[in-house]
Amino acid sequence: MTGAPGRFSPDEVEPRWIEAWERSGALRADPNSGRETYTIAIPPPNVTGSLHLGHALNNTIQDVLIRYHRMAGKEVMWICGTDHAGIATQAQVEKKLAAEGQDRREMGRDAFLDEVWAWKDLHGSNILGQLRRMGFTLDYSRERFTMDAPYAAAVVRVFVDLYEKGHIYRDNYMVNWDPGLGSAISDLEDEEREVTDTMVSIAYPLTDGSGELVVATVRPETMLGDTAVAVNPNDERYAALVGKTCTLPLVGREIPIIADEYVELDFGTGALKVTPAHDPNDFEIGRRHDLPVIGVIGEDGLMTAEAGEAYVGLTPDQCKKRVLADLRELSLVRDEKDYLHTVPFSQRSGVRVEPLISLQWFCDMTALAAPAIAAVENGDVKFTPPHWGGVYLRWMNEIRPWCVSRQLWWGHQLPVWYRGEEIYVGSEAPAGDGWERDPDVLDTWFSSALWPFATLGWPEKTAELKAFYPTQTLSTARDIIFLWVARMVMMGIEYMGEVPFSDVYIHSVIQAPDGRRMSKSLGTGIDPLELIAEHGADGLRFGMLLMSSQQDVRFSPEKVKQGRQLVTKLWNATRLVAGRGGKVGAATAPTPATLGDRWMASRVTEAVAECDALLARFEFSKLADALYHLVFDDFCDWYLELLKADEATPEVAGDLLEQILALAHPVMPFITEECWSVLGGEGLLLTHPPARAGAIDADAAAQVVAVQEAVVAMRAFRTDLGIPPRERLAVRVVTENDVKLPTAALGSLAGVDLVEAGGSDGELRVIPISFGRLEVFRAAEEIDVEAERARITREIGRVEDELKRSEGMLANEKFVGRAPAELVAAEREKIARFAAELAALKEQL
């Protein structure tokens, strides 16, 4: 045994079992076993990342499912691996280089990529080590990485294929440009922040000298790229101006005044300056009216030569000030006021997103989306909780082209070559001289989208692919439903002809205890490794499950502590059972003979059914709660007390504990494995058959419930009257309605001596119970009259309240007339019982 008496040291015990599980070979999936398979593909963590609470929760959920199905005899495969995480990883390495005074542009692409690979080799095993420490039984022997050669080949193949099918194309389009990163980012990678800008009204003189048109803008610097002014076609104020031109101040360009429905009549001045190069809406207006596109902000985030000599090279902010000063000098500023609005910032670099027109590669998603929409509508893919299916469908039904190119170096370089105006897309460089490969790489999510089948060897027809695709369950947080889940469904259907998973479980997001998001940068992060050090991996796993929910929850360390306490409890229960000769691994289940054994066996049966049902519905917090109460309340508080009183047998106790350990193993693999071995278990609980469900023994259950009620009533009686727990009391049991009260059990659990009628000395006190009464005989001098009066008075008050409530209900004619008859009858019965109790109580006063 390990640790001080009553304690259990996870730090000493847990690492041993991790080794044993891996050594056993049970984590390696066998595609040829012929057994029914159960597969989960892990959401691949960032290769250089480290474990956070999101991983702890999500992977605990997956490990519970994996272990549960493994014990159930399935061939399980938990696909293991990591993601190259283009932007995040590149940023980490660039930061490190910057600290050393280096810059990737100076060192060149090849040297930089060498650095990233070196970084990956150094930090790449970190997170997998941490996942191991949590006890997660991934198939580590088949670890995959999204940049491994075979995986990369699959990525290229898909890109080329989508290009050949006409879904992938190159286009000038407005993208979210991240000037900090120097790359386009997808519209899923920005976030809104509130900003107070100045809304400026600027007068644009009409070219014919007949007046001016005042436009309102928060970005005066972009006026340098204006190619029109738009008004609403129904705006009577400006109707006469449509078709005329005005002269763009500072630039002198003559630009048309056009009518477009997009312009709001009642916002600003009702006249909108149109800058197709720098605003998504203006870009659309420009396309509709065939306006020229003049880019005045470059990909470096600075003003271009197109902005004019006076402004080139300035930042947009500097330019804004200069433009405003120049306009004021010309007396063209008509109004300035503060304006609070939200604008997009890059989640990646934190810099304000600059909408720019840029030549990028896109993937049209409409064709791919159609079957993926159907798959959710017809239930091939089922979301839990279900409303996320609706969220998925709303997004899919309005899906937009996906900008798949990123101006990064770390990632899958586009399989695209250029020679002059020629474009070649293929897995190898085309023949001939002068071809240059596109330097851009693919959005990381492009490769992630292939995860469920590329990890299994696709496009080769591997045994693994045949055995383990499609997978069964995908567990993830909601923030990547669009980025990842939807795209996996689309790609899975396109390339495998089948959805990649049948269930998507969306778990809650764990917030910081104060309700803010958990993040390192906010300082609200909590390190799972510290929690493991303090409470063990089992405690953390249990705590995370208890916190898991359908809604977001705040992290509460008490839940982890609760898990730790359950670990300790199991450990101590095991010591007791082992100390009395209980063992596991009986060839045939011992027959429960005593009442205690029969009852507990029945309870275990119920618990097994309950846990099966909860797992099938992904109700993990209820699963953890059910295990907790099974162990604490039923097994320890009642059953082991019955065992001590010889109302249960060690043989059965060992067997029932075995079932409980098997039931709890998916949740708390370490402690259950340890207890199992202490109790003489052969082999590993890891591959043990699941907890056995026997029969429900209603008779035993009824008797134990009766004992429990009587024991609790006795204990309360003692407490109220200040009778020490050790003082034996003489009690006579009187039951009604043929209820059999197992008196031996009652005597030992309540610490009383049972006596027969009339034979006892002392004063009689009556404790009412639902099926009769307990009569307590005590010597007059031992009775604390004050305490007794207080107790009885309190009881009378309680019963009177009940009586009043019941009578009130029955006095209501409508209730009696319309409520179901059995409810009314039940209420009448209650009245009779309360009245009898009340009378008995009053007699004692």
Add this chain to the structure above:
RNA sequence: GGGCGGUUAGCUCAGUUGGUUAGAGCACCUGCUUUACACGCAGGGGGCCGACAGUUCGAGUCUGUCACCGCCCACCA
């Protein structure tokens, strides 16, 4: 602006198809060195279930309105 989720004990959360007496853990109070466990055992206090209105014999549960919190989508310059 649209959509989704939430608001239950001091704290973190459960509450099945509406049934009248709303649960758990932690925290709190009172006992207890009961021979597995003080990371324990026993007993106990604590809630007008966000507000208002409605449906119903009966509402934490159903309907509507409102308030506040969170998230997603769209992004009126």
